[in-house]
Amino acid sequence: MTNTAENTLVLVFHPHLESGSVANRRLAEAARGVDGVTVRDVYALYPDENIDAAAEQAELLKADRIVWQFPMYWYSSPSLLKKWEDEVLAYGWAYGPGGDKLAGKKIMCAVTAGSTEDEYQRDGRFRATMDETLNPMRITTEYVGAQWLEPFAVYACTPDDLSDERLADAAERYAEVLRG
Template identity: 50%
Template structure:
């Protein structure tokens, strides 16, 4: 399975979590391609044709990013707006992504327990990621259960090392759980 990992982190040099996750993904062989989107597009001017070409070549697309203010980094939103065009990604003739898988790999500073109806934030991560799930549905992709790394502000080195290996296992797996339209 050809897996495309799009890393949307605005400062990878300062990343304690996304940097080792992406670095581990790079070791998985020719079937996994990792692209550092802020390095490719520092001015946030996305090359639509290039992005559509790499998407077309993939079977699974991974959006890896830290969650900021309960949302995605700005470049990820810009990328969606620019690349997922009517007639290509959706609409009566837009079938380029149909049948491909979408995996969200998200990290949060806050602990996992805070992402619940009874937690500090009042919403689950699944609920906060719903716009990405809706996008996957619109472009006819299979939305996979997100890979989450929570509590990154206090994660131990040992827990981070385990998370990195868990991520590699997920990326190498041919059979991942999906979320239906209602999550």
């Protein structure tokens, strides 16, 4: 197997993917339609947020490319992704002695944001780009020896701004990236 969509694991972290999400639900649907991509709705898997780290690690081992898909919440991810990192990227597994299980894999963020791309600029409202906002995840990725891929971002994901057309376009672009 090569590093193609055949071995891509998309981990979706949205607290209400099926009941409240518009953007992430559509992106997850697009991902499910790509050959060989496995999508896991992590909040639905662990409604009590009691993550099965061994099960998550077993899924990660099968993947060449890992995607963390989530809505931007307070310039970071929903909290379960942080908990997932803390518990799944364990000492002796992801780092430290023998901790090389993610070395050589690729990691990508797929993010939806309520704010506009203009706001995510050095000279914009937030004085930081999306890449810079995701720095903790990039550094984590590189710390565990994985390769950081260019993030996929969809901006202005609000009921007023996200037209059906723009959503369809984002879903198609996402599928293309995953087909990569």
